[in-house]
Amino acid sequence: MNSGYEGFEASWHDFFWDAEEAPSELPLIKKFLEARKGSFLYIGSGSGRLLGPLVAAGHDVLGLECSPEMAKLSRENFPDAKVLEEEWQKHEGEYSVIVIPAFTFQLFSDPQKQLTRLSEQADSLYLTLFFPWAEIAGDLPQNEWYFDRDVVLPTGGTGELETQHKIKEEVGSLVRKHRYTMKNASGNVVRREETVQRLRFFTDAALKNLLKKSGWNIENEIKNLGEGDNDELVYVTTLHLIAVSN
Template sequence: MKSGYEGLEARWHDLFWEAEEAASELPLLEDFLGETQGRALYLGSGSGRLLGPLVEGGHELVGLEISDEMRELSQERFPKAEVIAGSWQEHAGRYEAIVIPAFTFQLFGDPQRQLQRLREQTSRLYLTLFFPWAELSGDLPSRKWYFDRSIILPTGETGELQSQHKINERSGSLVRKHRYVMKGKDGEVLKTQETVQKMRFFSDRALKKLFQSGGWSIDKEINNLGEGEENDLVYVATFHLRGQ
């Protein structure tokens, strides 16, 4: 099983996050881990952009990452942060807590089974999920390529992200295609890469049922990474869950 995070998608991952105006998840993770005694697992620790500062901040946390390239980036940048290589679905272990920030959980099939399996590995779980309002409302065009965002690369070229999606509200499935395009100073295309990602998303009601059948109760729920107003649409929901 491969996650896809290779090539330009891996190398540009952090640059795109840094260019986003979204709030960081770091304070939320620190808050959750501050109440954790003992070793915790960070599932899908990627390039280490969150794992590294958490480990440097003294949290007892080990990463688990399926993409070799993401893991290498993490180890280059944060050599002190241990990262286990491999797929979580094949990983056995018991932890004080497990953290799954940045929507990684939504890449997994059979969410009910995954929540039950997580319950076998820990009794405290941190989970961040996103809800695709922009895709559902039609704000983003469906089934055709659109310009998503671009960044200036450290080497001076431009890194452009084009996206396309297909959404099925009833089944809660979102298929996103990404096209990464590297352009030279005169706009000429130097390199492209396409990736496909299938994600699940959940209505509030479906999610609460899933948590319950997975053996979890909600300790805390944080909307939109703790930013914005109370009545805003919830694009991102973070949960502290406790085993029942």
């Protein structure tokens, strides 16, 4: 299944990220790339939000993005950043380094197969994954719409995001529906769109097992994008991985 972003999910992607209070992943990726040489591929480079600044900082990174709308935004926003418009599962190539930030890997079905394929394409891998503690703990209601975020749109009016989820903890599956509503300055609905994302998530033990079976050694593990205390719940894990065969 193609999990490329379209419609409001694509065009509003950066507005919602900008409105987030979460720390940026950019310094972590920069540090990772600075210590490495060779050819770099960034899978799911999106609107160029992170790719553009990486290229501007002098890193020779090729973006790979399957959504034509996201690739277009990237080319408009960051014309110096090269982007291939292709689904990674169909992409052939060999790289020194592959980076997959911002949970894109969790959109892929059959994680073991994909990790094995990644180990054949790259010597090292930067991977960021999230863990849905709020959904598991029941802090967010299941099977009903709840308000997620809203932003003031540059064209005036607001963009609202509501979410509905269904989680199966035993199998590490999270299905998230998103409802995007565009409202004009008077608060009237102009347009509404819905999308569905099927995400996989992994317990620590399951992830370690998966990496071992697919030919990756862990070089480094960063919790919560390097912020917060060590004893906090780990919502986001960033891994630096080395392919065993290298």
